[in-house]
Amino acid sequence: MLIDYHMHTRLTDGVGEPVEYARVAMERGLDEIGISDHCPTPTFLAECNMKQSDLPAYVAMVSEARRQFPQLNVKLGLEVDFVPGCEPWVRELAGMYPWDYFLGSVHFIGDFPVDRCTEDWANTDVEQRWRQYFDLWGQAARAGVFDSLAHPDLPKKFGFRAKNFDYRPYLKDVTCAIEVSTAGLRKPCREIYPAEEFLTLARQFEIPITLGSDAHIPQDTGADFDKAVALARRCGYNQICRFTQRKRELVPLG
């Protein structure tokens, strides 16, 4: 099966509505998609997040895609920023609608924006930032409030990489899935998130995967999924996760 669980709409920093993403998904032969717009955050600010008052419109837009494309499974998800202490809010959010899954993301190290621009990285201590990022990532992985973690090695986005970084300590206690994201191929790093070395280790730790394009325009739905499937297979995966109202099942990859 091919399932794309990461895409954004006009309510945040994407273009278009779920029906348009669903139409492209059908054309590309995907079996299922999930809409995962940036969730509202009451206690910390990220410019591109939804307002809580947008949630009913968001849920209605996903329902409309389900209505127009009954032959495609369209899941209701969210991309949720992880910051320390966010868990009570994420649990509250979980009770508001019949979500299928939450993607957890680390976009900020304190007030340092991990994926904003290359200048941020050119003027920082790269080794230290990677350690700080993965410390937060490890906390997100153990938080018990996410179903999959999006773009796992996001700090490489602009090509600034820590040398000989050891991912193993962070992969030890992961209790959710991780995303294999083709978005990195469209970024300066020109590489799927996570790197092959990371994904090989994740397989050894028996961490399951989801697939995502992180599409911000409908045309990117399922983008480069042939490459994601090939990478996952090389790393030893033959199954991906599917989520229904936050219950996980494993289905064949590809």
Ligand SMILES: [Zn+2]
């Ligand atoms: Zn993200």
Ligand SMILES: [Zn+2]
């Ligand atoms: Zn995203």
